[in-house]
Amino acid sequence: MQWEVVIGLEIHVQLSTKSKIFSGASTAYGAEPNTQACAVDLGLPGVLPVFNGEALKKSVMFGLAIGAQINERSVFDRKNYFYPDSPKAYQISQLYYPIVGEGFIDVDLEDGSQKRIGVTRAHMEEDAGKSLHESFHNQTGIDLNRAGTPLLEIVSEPDMRSAKEAVAYMRKIHSIVRYLGVSDGNMQEGSFRCDANVSLRPKGQKEFGTRAELKNINSFRFVEKAINVEIERQMDILESGGTVVQETRLYDADKNETRSMRSKEEANDYRYFPDPDLLPIVISAEEIEAIRSTLPELPDAKCARYMDTLALSEKDAKALTVDRDMADYYEAVQQAIGDAKMAANWILGDVAALNNKHAIEFKECPVSPEQLIGLLKRIQDNTISGKIAKEVFEAMYAGEGDADTIIDKKGLKQITDTGAIEAIIDEIIANNPSQVAEFQSGKDKLIGFFVGQVMKASKGKANPGQVNQLLQTKLKP
């Protein structure tokens, strides 16, 4: 049987507010347990939630960025369940009237084509706390610092047909929220998490098969692996005539398998109802337009502009615009040196390579745009060659100072004095009589050998253009 894979994603994005969604406690990551959990977050009797306007603004920004309808009136509901990391015994969320309605994003697939993925909705809700199961003499420790952190849950249509498409969609959402600055998107710290609904159906069938929900997958790589092992698991069941059970499953990265967490039908009776502690959230068309006017240039628009006005290739333009920090870095350098292609080559090449090697994000790159500009200007004014520049760049990356300091200290300044270069050339010619003879008898390709020898003798500091020119003259019979 030919099976078709159907995937929908729920992405939880932590909104980068300073305070929580319903209280004035801090959302800063990494604090001592329970030092950022106030009476409201603990759900103590008599407390009332007061909604953080910044969470609304950031949610609206996301909705506008994906061309979605913004609901001028949205409502918070209580989702009731019992778990000790949720002290009120309900989560405040939005079921019936979410802030963001239907939208879409276009994702790039590996074969270079684009696919439009529908976004069903996005709603605001509060995060839960954290349970620590280890080493408390058979008890569970609860840290409620994260409880009440604002989340935007982005629900996709079941439009994806492979794990790769799901990852492409997730990456695009990640890129958009980082561009907008509505989330730091930090996956290690849990600011960007994903649940995947996966099912199979015989190819051509209209109805969906029974799905399993994979919970809390916290890296792009794991999303792809988790979905692929789940597809295999379901295919084995279906091929052998069994039926897939609707349930929540957890991905175990160490064993590369998914396993059942709990079966859905009994546990998930959330008995939603409107939260009487909160009034409807209303935002006017004028306020929405005011937010729209603050939207930055988004990755697709930036990519198109790089291709149109900077004449970059599609490949380079895409690579530079995925990460906003990288794009900002690029623009600073490009504008200062006035050479779009040179800036692109350096940033996608040497800078990205060293960042990857040291697992460093662009915003933490030890070479600032100003330092890179200083270096590239020395190539442009012929102080150093492109080859020597790579050496200087590595030294800058290692924190040895700016380009001019390193060039001076290491004596890397290009030799442009004709006399000095001629002296080296004369010596090379004298030491290689047989190659000279071959060259003069018509073996033109040997010019490369001579240039190489001269560059080597000058420790790479001779100006290659000058070397070439002088050699041609001197080698003439």
Add this chain to the structure above:
Amino acid sequence: MSKLDKSDVEKIAFLARLGVDEQDIPEYATNLSNILDMVEQLDSVDTQGVRPMAHPLDAVQRLRADVVTESNDRENLQAHAPEVEQGLYLVPRVVE
């Protein structure tokens, strides 16, 4: 007429994590059924074009500025907890 039976009451009690005495179940079943009957009466009203009410007050939510106003009050708050360790609230073991 909706009539809840014993198993309905037990399920509702379980979802709300309420302990219910066996002997009280028939009375709960009757009372809850009466509530449902009352709600059913509302069904006869034509609500076409009426927006579902989210809140009895005809008002909209005020927004709070995004400012941290709370400082660390852990010691005071944890004084009320039955058991704490290393700054964590301890609860009976929860196993997934």
